[in-house]
Amino acid sequence: xxxxxxxxxxxxxxxxxxxxxxxxxxxxxxxxxxxxxxxxxxxxxxxxxxxxxxxxxxxxxxxxxxxxxxxxxxxxxxxxxxxxxxxxxxxxxxxxxxxxxxxxxxxxxxxxxxxxxxxxxxxxxxxxxxxxxxxxxxxxxxxxxxxxxxxxxxxxxxxxxxxxxxxxxxxxxxxxxxxxxxxxxxxxxxxxxxxxxxxxxxxxxxxxxxxxxxxxxxxxxxxxxxxxxxxxxxxxxxxxxxxxxxxxxxxxxxxxxxxxxxxxxxxxxxxxxxxxxxxxxxxxxxxxxxxxxxxxxxxxxxxxxxxxxxxxxxxxxxxxxxxxxxxxxxxxxxxxxxxxxxxxxxxxxxxxxxxxxxxxxxxxxxxxxxxxxxxxxxxxxxxxxxxxxxxxxxxxxxxxxxxxxxxxxxxxxxxxxxxxxxxxxxxxxxxxxxxxxxxxxxxxxxxxxxxxxxxxxxxxxxxxxxxxxxxxxxxxxxxxxxxxxxxxxxxxxxxxxxxxxxxxxxxxxxxxxxxxxxxxxxxxxxxxxxxxxxxxxxxxxxxxxxxxxxxxxxxxxxxxxxxxxxxxxxxxxxxxxxxxxxxxxxxxxxxxxxxxxxxxxxxxxxxxxxxxxxxxxxxxxxxxxxxxxxxxx
Amino acid sequence: xxxxxxxxxxxxxxxxxxxxxxxxxxxxxxxxxxxxxxxxxxxxxxxxxxxxxxxxxxxxxxxxxxxxxxxxxxxxxxxxxxxxxxxxxxxxxxxxxxxxxxxxxxxxxxxxxxxxxxxxxxxxxxxxxxxxxxxxxxxxxxxxxxxxxxxxxxxxxxxxxxxxxxxxxxxxxxxxxxxxxxxxxxxxxxxxxxxxxxxxxxxxxxxxxxxxxxxxxxxxxxxxxxxxxxxxxxxxxxxxxxxxxxxxxxxxxxxxxxxxxxxxxxxxxxxxxxxxxxxxxxxxxxxxxxxxxxxxxxxxxxxxxxxxxxxxxxxxxxxxxxxxxxxxxxxxxxxxxxxxxxxxxxxxxxxxxxxxxxxxxxxx
Numbered sequence: 003x004x005x006x007x008x009x010x011x012x013x014x015x016x017x018x019x020x021x022x023x024x025x026x027x028x029x030x031x032x033x034x035x036x037x038x039x040x041x042x043x044x045x046x047x048x049x050x051x052x053x054x055x056x057x058x059x060x061x062x063x064x065x066x067x068x069x070x071x072x073x074x075x076x077x078x079x080x081x082x083x084x085x086x087x088x089x090x091x092x093x094x095x096x097x098x099x100x101x102x103x104x105x106x107x108x109x110x111x112x113x114x115x116x117x118x119x120x121x122x123x124x125x126x127x128x129x130x131x132x133x134x135x136x137x138x139x140x141x142x143x144x145x146x147x148x149x150x151x152x153x154x155x156x157x158x159x160x161x162x163x164x165x166x167x168x169x170x171x172x173x174x175x176x177x178x179x180x181x182x183x184x185x186x187x188x189x190x191x192x193x194x195x196x197x198x199x200x201x202x203x204x205x206x207x208x209x210x211x212x213x214x215x216x217x218x219x220x221x222x223x224x225x226x227x228x229x230x231x232x233x234x235x236x237x238x239x240x241x242x243x244x245x246x247x248x249x250x251x252x253x254x255x256x257x258x259x260x261x262x263x264x265x266x267x268x269x270x271x272x273x274x275x276x277x278x279x280x281x282x283x284x285x286x287x288x289x290x291x292x293x294x295x296x297x298x299x300x301x302x303x304x305x306x307x308x309x310x311x312x313x314x315x316x317x318x319x320x321x322x323x324x325x326x327x328x329x330x331x332x333x334x335x336x337x338x339x340x341x342x343x344x345x346x347x348x349x350x351x352x353x354x355x356x357x358x359x360x361x362x363x364x365x366x367x368x369x370x371x372x373x374x375x376x377x378x379x380x381x382x383x384x385x386x387x388x389x390x391x392x393x394x395x396x397x398x399x400x401x402x403x404x405x406x407x408x409x410x411x412x413x414x415x416x417x418x419x420x421x422x423x424x425x426x427x428x429x430x431x432x433x434x435x436x437x438x439x440x441x442x443x444x445x446x447x448x449x450x451x452x453x454x455x456x457x458x459x460x461x462x463x464x465x466x467x468x469x470x471x472x473x474x475x476x477x478x479x480x481x482x483x484x485x486x487x488x489x490x491x492x493x494x495x496x497x498x499x500x501x502x503x504x505x506x507x508x509x510x511x512x513x514x515x516x517x518x519x520x521x522x523x524x525x526x527x528x529x530x531x532x533x534x535x536x537x538x539x540x541x542x543x544x545x546x547x548x549x550x551x552x553x554x555x556x557x558x559x560x561x562x563x564x565x566x567x568x569x570x571x572x573x574x575x576x577x578x579x580x581x582x583x584x585x586x587x588x589x590x591x592x593x594x595x596x597x598x599x600x601x602x603x604x605x606x607x608x609x610x611x612x613x614x615x616x617x618x619x620x621x622x623x624x625x626x627x628x629x630x631x632x633x634x635x
Numbered sequence: 636x637x638x639x640x641x642x643x644x645x646x647x648x649x650x651x652x653x654x655x656x657x658x659x660x661x662x663x664x665x666x667x668x669x670x671x672x673x674x675x676x677x678x679x680x681x682x683x684x685x686x687x688x689x690x691x692x693x694x695x696x697x698x699x700x701x702x703x704x705x706x707x708x709x710x711x712x713x714x715x716x717x718x719x720x721x722x723x724x725x726x727x728x729x730x731x732x733x734x735x736x737x738x739x740x741x742x743x744x745x746x747x748x749x750x751x752x753x754x755x756x757x758x759x760x761x762x763x764x765x766x767x768x769x770x771x772x773x774x775x776x777x778x779x780x781x782x783x784x785x786x787x788x789x790x791x792x793x794x795x796x797x798x799x800x801x802x803x804x805x806x807x808x809x810x811x812x813x814x815x816x817x818x819x820x821x822x823x824x825x826x827x828x829x830x831x832x833x834x835x836x837x838x839x840x841x842x843x844x845x846x847x848x849x850x851x852x853x854x855x856x857x858x859x860x861x862x863x864x865x866x867x868x869x870x871x872x873x874x875x876x877x878x879x880x881x882x883x884x885x886x887x888x889x890x891x892x893x894x895x896x897x898x899x900x901x902x903x904x905x906x907x908x909x910x911x912x913x914x915x916x917x918x919x920x921x922x923x924x925x926x927x928x929x930x931x932x933x934x935x936x937x938x939x940x941x942x943x944x945x946x947x948x949x950x951x952x953x954x955x956x957x958x959x960x961x962x963x964x965x966x967x968x969x970x971x972x973x974x975x976x977x978x979x980x981x982x983x984x985x986x987x988x989x990x991x992x993x994x995x996x997x998x999x
Contacts, residue, residue, distance in 0.1 A: 021810060036950065037909075039957045039958075051863065055868035058861075
């Protein structure tokens with residue numbers, strides 16, 4: 003027995019024997035557990051796993067729908083799709099990301115921005131999701147990738163339809179743009195139960211029409227049932243349920259007028275809203291400066307975005323929708339209407355204007371823009387010559403409560419209900435508004451409210467909509483950008499329904515006519531403040547100029563002293579409609595820090611009215627794709 | 636001719652074990668052919684490895700058990716050195732340093748340790764007789780834990796746990812008192828949170844996905860779900876040989892190695908599984924029989940430990956494939972496609988055969 007000593011041999015055997023028996027029991031027990039598990043999987047739940055095995059082999063692959071086009075009223079394309087090769091990477095399937103990116107970089111050009119964007123998304127998204135690395139590959143680049151595909155695991159070449167805005171920044175503030183769906187939107191989509199609709203879709207409307215009519219533009223996702231292996235290699239298509247393309251949207255916008263409006267505001271900051279006062283159709287919706295939406299589609303790089311953010315002209319701000327300006331003298335026609343409707347002031351009641359107005363018992367003078375005064379002024383002349391003293395007095399007579407109620411009724415301080423999200427509502431001040439802020443209303447504020455200064459704020463859209471009331475016989479319209487939606491297959495169109503609120507009955511017509519007559523003399527009268535745009539007009543225009551004082555501007559910080567002076571200059575405003583006898587267009591123009599409405603804003607309105615009313619004068623649009631109807635994709 | 640006959644006739648082997656092992660080899664070829672997508676070269680390399688493994692096994696079977704006893708500490712020490720070497724200069728494979736490259740042949744020191752640890756513990760405990768003293772148990776514990784820690788460092792959690800188990804089994808079989816066992820269990824339970832914090836991220840992920848595989852069906856839980864689908868869809872009679880859709884369409888990961896049982900269960904169903912389990916039970920039973928009839932404490936402890944470790948490999952692999960244990964990289968013994976682990980396994984059977992066939996000589 004060599005070096006194995008003879009100890010208590012019997013005891014050793016006994017201990018070992020009992021321990022081995024315990025182990026044998028353990029083995030049998032575990033064997034029974036395993037057998038039980040096998041029974042559970044292979045017999046009890048066999049059906050379940052059989053179904054899952056089959057589902058594994060036939061996997062449903064979503065086929066994203068074609069997004070609807072956006073076109074202007076004449077079929078000029080504002081947003082379309084074009085097939086583009088996109089290079090996408092599924093991070094999970096890539097063994098060595100640095101090496102793969104280096105390899106791809108040798109085959110196609112990858113910019114610093116491409117890589118930055120890719121890495122940003124990589125951090126934010128789950129690894130099994132396909133992320134775009136490069137978009138818009140050339141045919142040659144696509145071919146190079148295709149040849150090298152066996153060496154590029156996890157890198158995929160997709161021919162996807164890509165959103166494209168052929169006119170660039172034209173109408174950006176109404177079109178908006180699509181961008182890649184972000185985390186927040188994924189959450190929102192999930193909560194609204196639309197998760198399935200977005201399978202296979204990478205983009206969603208972020209702003210403007212693209213955002214407001216997302217559900218119409220999106221279409222319905224299709225499904226392809228493909229036999230695939232685990233690596234997603236498709237073996238063949240078993241069944242296909244075609245996607246339903248999104249609807250094409252025709253807008254009321256005339257792209258040529260839009261372009262003209264933007265052209266006239268180029269180099270300035272401002273907004274133009276033109277609409278058909280009888281239908282609420284928005285003809286022009288311009289906000290300047292603009293910016294190119296195309297880089298936003300697949301995610302703009304940070305430095306370009308920062309440049310837009312830091313631009314002192316704030317191109318990202320939608321001035322037509324969100325610019326809130328003091329209305330200045332453009333409020334006067336509405337104040338005049340308020341005076342007539344109140345019954346406290348008649349059209350023939352006159353005031354002698356000596357250039358200064360004082361409240362009883364207050365030393366502070368409220369001055370007219372014309373130092374010498376306008377002399378004897380009635381309601382008609384108060385609009386024509388834009389007399390401030392008349393309105394100081396009228397405002398005090400009417401009282402802030404009446405003014406608030408009346409202007410609110412005309413749509414000021416209210417949402418217009420336009421088909422865009424996030425419109426600003428402006429402000430019509432009131433005692434309650436002051437009280438809510440823990441302050442008291444002073445009579446002096448009522449005085450300046452009379453000439454559209456003080457806390458009153460309006461948006462260009464509201465101004466255009468409210469001037470339409472004077473043009474259309476007393477209807478507050480709901481402005482509409484969309485003209486019609488079109489089924490891309492059947493070409494069947496459904497037209498937008500126009501909605502309005504009738505504010506004034508037939509018996510109020512003479513009062514509205516009196517205001518219109520005064521506004522006509524603003525343009526065509528000898529003393530009219532906008533007579534320079536009226537003398538050669540082949541149709542008659544009713545208008546009102548305005549100049550809004552800028553005390554503190556809400557446009558952010560400006561560092562340049564020279565610019566500072568510019569930003570403190572007055573805003574120029576002009577509202578108008580034409581032809582007076584049968585108004586077809588109402589318009590509001592605001593040019594920031596441009597001085598007088600008559601010189602800076604009115605000529606823009608005149609040009610646009612010419613284009614609209616005298617079609618032969620409409621300038622053609624360069625570089626535009628015009629289609630009678632979008633091709634069926 | 637007669638000389639050859641005489642030579643073959645003098646080769647010592649255990650006939651029941653031999654027959655069972657040959658049966659396993661046959662099953663391995665059949666399943667590998669299917670799992671590899673009818674790739675004969677995969678079956679071929681397995682056959683070559685198997686022949687090598689049989690040679691190793693038969694060679695070891697000829698060695699007298701007292702030789703194992705004598706060289707147990709040396710073998711253990713050599714394994715320990717190699718483990719350190721592999722950590723320092725080991726080739727990086729799959730992000731883990733596990734083997735030493737020896738001119739086309741990869742040596743995994745952890746494979747040596749699968750044998751060396753139970754051998755050295757059996758050697759140490761058998762020297763002073765059974766049941767072991769507390770001091771000897773403590774020393775055995777050190778002998779076990781040092782290589783285990785080195786292997787965890789590689790990191791190869793599955794192998795480390797199994798080597799730990801093989802050593803503990805020796806101590807248990809040696810007659811570790813129940814009081815100590817209870818205390819150890821309590822200590823282990825208390826140490827769980829500590830162990831958790833030292834795990835690698837991917838190791839933790841495996842445990843999490845084991846507890847709830849559907850939590851991330853495309854990520855860490857993927858292997859588990861796909862293999863359960865394969866097993867479950869096999870049903871009672873299976874889909875038939877070469878008809879495993881899960882493996883052939885590429886859903887099953889590691890279908891030739893760790894998850895080969897899923898292929899087997901999908902193709903041969905519960906019927907095939909019963910046959911396979913019976914074969915394992917037979918081999919384990921035979922191993923325990925050999926251990927019970929062994930003539931000295933060392934042989935008993937070693938044979939018992941090797942047999943039960945073999946069972947643990949089987950259990951961990953099947954448990955992993957059927958989703959009752961987390962996914963650890965443990966191949967199915969005797970069936971999976973694999974090099975050094977197959978050789979180790981057959982070497983263990985060589986030791987069992989040696990213990991069994993040298994009995995009478997020692998008795999004389």
